[in-house]
Amino acid sequence: MEAAIRSRNISALKSAQQAIKPNHSQQDVDIRTETDMVMRKVAASFVTDKVADAELHQFFNFVIECSENELCGKIVPVSVLQDILDVSSVERCEQLFSLVEDHIPTWKSPFFFEQCRNHVLRLCNDLLKRLSRTVDTAFCGRILVFLARCLPLTEKSGLNLVSQFNVDNSTRYEQEQTDQSLLTDNNDIEMEEGEMKDSNIPVDYALYCKFWQLQTFFSSPTTCYDKIGWKKFQHNANEVFSALASYKLEEGSGRKRHLDASISEPAGKSMKMDTSADNESATAIKLMANREQRRSLQTEKTRDSYFAKYLTSQKLLQLQLNDSEFRRYFLVQCIILFQYLQTDVKFKDKKVHSLADEQTRWIEDMAEKCYKLLRETHPDGARFAQAVKHIMDREKHWSEWKNQGCPDFTSMTDKEKMQMFKKRPKQRYDPNKIDLGNPELTKLWNIEPDTLASCRANPRRFIPRLEDFLVDPLDEMDPEQQVDEEYRSTNNEVFQWRAMRLLSMTSSQFFTPTNRDANLTKMTTFLESLIQRTAATIP
Template sequence: MAIPDIEPARVMTFRLQELLERSKHIKKATTVDPALPVSELVGEDELLLSDAVGDKETHKSIVDRAARNIFYDILASTPIDHPAFVQIWNLLDILQYCGDRDQCYPGLVLLLVEELLDSQSIDGCRIVFDFLESRREVLIATNSKNKDLVILRSCNELLRRLSRAEDAVFCGRVYIFLFQSFPLGDKSSVNLRGEFHVENVTNFEPSPQTSEKDEDRMDVDAGRDAEVVKAPDVKEEEGAAKFAAPDQIAKENSQTLDTETLYPIFWSLQHAFSNPVRLFSEENFNDFKKGLEATLAKFKEVPKVIQAPSPEGKRGVKRKFEDGYDEFASTFNPKYLTSRDLFRLELSDLAFQRHILVQALILIDFILSLTEKSKKKPYQVNAQKALQYSFTLSDQDAEWASGIKNSIANYLQEGPDGKFYYRMVDTVLSRDKNWVRWKMENCQPIIRDRVSTTDFLEAKSGAQKAYASKKVRSTLAGLDLRFLSDSESASGLERLKDPDRYVVPSAESFAEAVAGIELDMEMAMAEEEKENLGEAKTSKTWRALRIASKDKLSLFDRIEDGKSLERLFQPDTVDEAAGEESAATAPESRDSIPQEQQRAEGDRRADQGSQVTAAAAVE
C-alpha cells in the first residue's frame, strides 16, 4: 500500500529510534536473551507509538516503513555477532509488542525475521533461530492465523539450505519449532495422499566385474595365500579361519554371508525402505526377506563398536548456546556412506545397526497393516482412497513379518542402554500408529470447543449439591426430651448410665454371637438373608479378633481365617501340654540318634538278653 506522505514515516522513524535508545538503559545484556521489557520503555500516560495518522491501515503502513528503514540500516552496518546487533532484537521485541496491540501488522516481526534468515550464513541463522525459540510462545499467542504462513515459509526455506548430514541437529530444532508452533490437529504437515519419499535414492558401488586376466591373477594370488597360510606363525583372523575344519566353515557360511556378498544385498534394502510399495511384488518381497534375514544374522555375528558417550556423560543434557555444542551430532547421520571400503566398519557400528533396524521396524509395521484382518478394521475400511491398497499380505508372510519383528526387538534390547533404546523406539512407533489412523479418518478435528461459563457454573453448582455433606442440626429445640424425666419407665438418665453402654464387651461374647449367626445361616433360605447374616458374621468376627489380640495373640495360630473362634478360649491342660511335648520329641527318638550309638545300644541289649538266657539255663 502506497504511503501518501513521507513526513509521517520520518516522524515514526524518529520515534522508534528514541525507543531503541531507551532500551539500551533498560536491557544491559547484548545477547538474544532476555527479552526486552517493552512496557518499561514508556510511562503510564505516554503512548508507545504516536497516534494513528488517518485510518488504521495507513498508520500500520507508516510503522512498517519506519521499522524497515531502521532494520536495514542496522543490518547493513552491523554483523550479527557484534554487541551492537542487540538493537535488532530490541526492535523485533517492540514490533511484537505493538503487533499484539494492533498498532502495526501482526506478522511484521516474522517478515523481518524471514529477511534476516535470508541475509545470514548458517552460523548466523543459528543465532536468529535462538531468537525464534526463545520468543515462540509470545509470537504464536495472538493472531496466529496471520503468522502461520510466514513461519511455514521461513522454516521450509531454511531447511532447504541446511545439510541433513552436517546440520542434522539444527534441522531437528527447526522441525521441533514447527511442531510446537502449529496446533496439534493442523493439516499443514500431514501427508494426506500417503506419498513416499522416493527421491531418497541410495547409490552404492556395483559388483566388480572380473576379466580372464583377473581370474588368472586371483588364482595365482590364492596359491600364494595358501602358501602363506601354511606357515605356523600366521595369526590373522582370515588365516585362522582357513585352519578351521571344513564342517565348521560350511556351518558358518550357511548362517551368515561374507562382507562382499552382503554388500549389494544390504544396500538394496534401502530401495524398499524409501518406497514400500515395491514389496507388493512377490519377487521383490522375497528378496527383501532374504536380505533382512542375512543383515540381522550379520549384525549378530560381527563384533560391536560403541562410540564414546557425550562429554557430559548424561542422557538428554540441554543444548548449550554458549559454546555451540550439539549433542549426539557425532553419533547420528541420516545419510550413511556406501563405500565398499567402509562397509566392514559400518557393520560393526552399533549406532549404524540400530538405525537400519529401526527402518526395518517401520516398514514391517506398514506391511502388517495390510493383512486381511487389519484391513477389516473400520478406520481402514472407511479410509480415503489414497491410503487404501489392493495388496493383501498372506498369512505366511504375516507370520514371517511377526517373527522377524520379534527377533529385531530382542536384538535391539541387547548392548548398553538397549532396554531404554527399544522402549523409546517402541513408544514412538506405537504413537505413530495412532497418527496413521487419524490420517486415514481424514484428520477429524481433535480440539474440542471450550465449555461455556454458564454450563460450567451450572455443573459446579449441581456437583456441590449432590455431594454436599449432611450437617447435623446445631439446635435441639425441635427434639422431644421428655423421655429423660419419664418416671414410669424408670429409664431417663438411668438408662444412659447402664454399664453396657460404655463397657467394652468381651471377646467370648462376640464368639458366641458368631456361633449363633452360623446356626441362623444354616437355617436361612433367602439369598438376601444369607448375605445379611454373612456381613454380620464378618463384623463380629473382626471385633472378636481385635479384642482377643490384646491378651490372646499367641493363640491365633489355632484358628484359620477367623474360623473356630472358640479355640481361643479353651483352657490349656497339663495332659495336652505333655502330649504335645511327647509328640514334638517323638520323631527325633530314633532319627536324631547317630548310627554308631544305635549299634552300641543294640549290642548292649543283646548282651543283657544273653546273660538272662544263661542264668535261666543254670537254674
Template sequence: MLDAAIDLASRNLTDPETPFNMFQDAITSLSFPEVSRLFAMIEARAKRISRLSNFQGSAKFDVLRTLVEFLRRCSRVSDTAVCGRALTLLATMFPLSEKSAVNLRGHYNLSNITTFADHEDASGSAVADFKLYTKFWGLQKYLSRAYDVEDYAVWEKVYESMQQIMEAFEGTPVASTREADGNEEKRAVKFLTDPQLFRLQLGDGFFRRHILVQFLILLRHLRIVQKPEEAFDSSKSHTESAVNRRVLSLLDSIGPSGKTFGTGMTRAFYWEKHWIAWKANGCKPFDRAPVPFEASEQRRKRKPIGSDVGKPKKASKILSSHEDDDNGKPWALPSEEERKEDLKSWQNSAPTVELIQSQLTDDKDEEDPSLKRKNMKP
C-alpha cells in the first residue's frame, strides 16, 4: 500500500499528502516491534519519498512532527534501538543543512534532573564518604548547565569537586571490565544514586567512563566560549589544559580499549569544532548547485558521414577584412563567381565511372602470373 501511494502521488494521481498520512497513522497505531519493521520499509524508500513534490513544503514538517512525537513515547532505556532508527531516518530524509536539526544556539537538555540523598540515613549503614557522595551527584546540576560554569565563582566550586572526584577515581582500582560483544544489545541507562552503591560505582569502569566524558564536554564548552585565563587558577595544574589531560589519562586506564576510546573522544571534539563554526557562519549548504544541462537545440549536431562530398573545403582560418595574409596583401572572401569556378574545376577533375572501369581492366591484365596459376583448376 505504501508503494502504491508513493507511485500515485509521484504521478499526481492522488493527494500528495496520502503517503505521509499513511506514515503518520502507522506510527501512532503500531507497536514498537512493528514500528521497527516500518522504519526498515521507510528507509528503503526514503529517496523516493524525499523526491515527492510536496516534501520540501509542509510534508517534511509533518514527518518531523510525527517522529518527534514517537520519540517522546519511547523509553530511552529499553527502546534505544528504535530511537536510533527514528533519528537515522530523520538524518536520511532531511538535508544536512536543515536548520531545524542543528541546535543553532547550542541548548542543553535541562529536562534530565538527577535526584540524590542530601543527608545521611541514620537507620542505614553509613557511607564511607558522604561528603564526596553529595559533591559527586551535586556536580550533575552544573554538568547539565554548562553556561552557569562560565561564572568564575561557580567554576571554582566545580573545579574543586572535579579534582576530588578524579582523586577518588585514581585511588579506586577499576573492576575487571568485559568488552561488549558486537551482537550484544546495548541499552542506555540512568545510574542509581543510592548512597550504598556509591563505593561500588567508583570502581565500575562503565560508570566512570560516563562521568569523565561529562567532564570533557564541560571543558570543551569552556574552550568554545573562550573563557579568559584569569578565570582559572594561576597555577599550571589548575588550568583547563591540565584538567583535560588528567581526564584523558583516566580514560586511557579504563579497560583494554581505553586509549582507543580517549582518541575517539578527542577526534569527535575536533569534528564538533568545525560543526560549531559551520553553524556560526549561518549553516551554508554543503551540496553544490547542479551544472545546468545544455538544451538540446543548442547542442552541436554531428554532420552525417559523406555530407561534405562535392563541397569546397572551408579555409582553416578566416581572416577579417583588416588582417593581412603572409604576402602582406589584404585578404578578402572569394566572390560567388570564384566559388562556382572552383566547384566546376573540382568536378571536372573528379574521376568518372568509365575511367575507373578502364583502370580496373588494366589492373586485371597485369595480374601476377603466379596468382593465375593458383586460381587455375587442376
C-alpha cells in the first residue's frame, strides 16, 4: 500500500486495499483508517527528505482525489497538511501555505465543508499561535484573508457576537519623567546658508502621558461613558489635537525628508573630499557606491511598513508625531472610537452607555477635525481621508447587520429559478421608412423628406397676404371710422416693425422717392403715407 501511495497510483491503491481484506472479512472502515495512517506517514517522510514543492503539490492533489473516491477519510487532506506544517519552520510554512490557499474551492465544496471546516480552522489557529504579529505581519494577514474567503460570514468563530473588547491589549509607557534636555536635544546637522530648521512639536512629559493614556480608551471604549473617564478622555484628546493642529506636517516631511537627507549627504561629502585630478579613479568608485546607496534607500522609502506596536519611549514621541504614518494610525484610531460611541449597538446598556447632547456635538466636531488633519497629512492626504470615510460608512452597514443577529445572506436569495427571458420579436425593416432613433425626428422626417419643400408647404406659410394685412390700418385711417390717432395700429412699435418688413419685401412704393417733408420724418406719418400709396397700386 505504501508503494502505491508513494507512486500516486489510485488503481494500485485500490488493488492493495482489496488484497488486505481476503473474502471481505475486514471492514472498510478499518482499511481506510490504515490508509490514512500510511498517507500521513508518507507525508512526514516527504518533509524529512526535503522534497521539492512541486512533488508536495502533486502528492496533496493525490490525497484529495483519494478522499473524493472514498479510499481514505474526508479529513485526511487537512491532517496531512497539519502534519507537514507542524514539523516545518515558520519560513517553510509561509511557502507551503499556498497548498491551503490554492484549494479554497475544495474546502468550500459540499463534500468536504462540514467535515473539514473545524479542522481547517484549527490548522490556521495553530499557525497564528506560532507567528509573531510584529515580525510575521504579512503571513498573519494571509491566514486571516484565507479564513475570510473560506468560511461563511455567519461562521461563529469569526464573529464577535456580544461586542467584547480585547482589554488585555494594554499599552505600557514610562511613569517617570526623563531629563527634559534629552527630549529636546537634536543632533547638530550641517545646514546651508539661509536654510531653516524644521519646526518640531514641543513634547513635554504631560503631553507624553496624555497621548499614551488615550490608548486605554481605544482598547476599551466603554470607559468613555463613565463621567470621570469621559472628562479625562476629553481633556487628553483636546490637548493632543491642539498640538497636532498647531504643527502641521509639510509635504516631503517626516521619514521622506530624512531619507532624502541621507541620500544626498554621502554624495556631497565625496564631492568635497575628492577634487584633485590624481584621485579620479577613487572618485568614480565612491560615486558608484553612493549611487547604489541611493537606490537602496529609495527602495526603503517606497517599501510598505508594518508596525503592529509602536515603542512608547519619551525620546521617540517627538519623532513619532512628526511622522505622517504615525499620525494617520492615531487619527484612524480616534475615528473608529468616535463612530463606536455614536453607533447603536445591540449589546450596549442604554441606561449606562448613552451620550448627552453636548458630548455628541463634541464627538462630531472632533471627528471632523480628524478628517481635516488626515487631508492635510501628506502624501495623498485627501485620497487617504476619502478612503477612510468610505470604509467607516460601510462599517455602519456591518454594525446594523450585527444588531439584526447576523442573518445569513444566502437565505435572502430567490429560491425559484429565474425564468429565461423571452426573445424580442424581430423588427421588420421597411426601406420606405426612415428611423432616426427619436420618435419626433422620425415623424418630422417622414412627413416630407425634402426639407426645403417642407418649409414651402402651405401649413408653414406664416407671412400674411399684403391685401389682408392692409385692411385694418386702412379702416383706422378712414375718417368715417372716427378712430383716434393714438389708438391706431400705426402707433404700435411691433406693428411698425412688422409692416415695414412686409412692405419692404412686397411693395414697390417702399423705395419710391417722395418729396421731402418734415412730417414724413416721423415713423407714423411715413408708414400711413406708405400704406395709402401701396393700397392705391393694388387693383
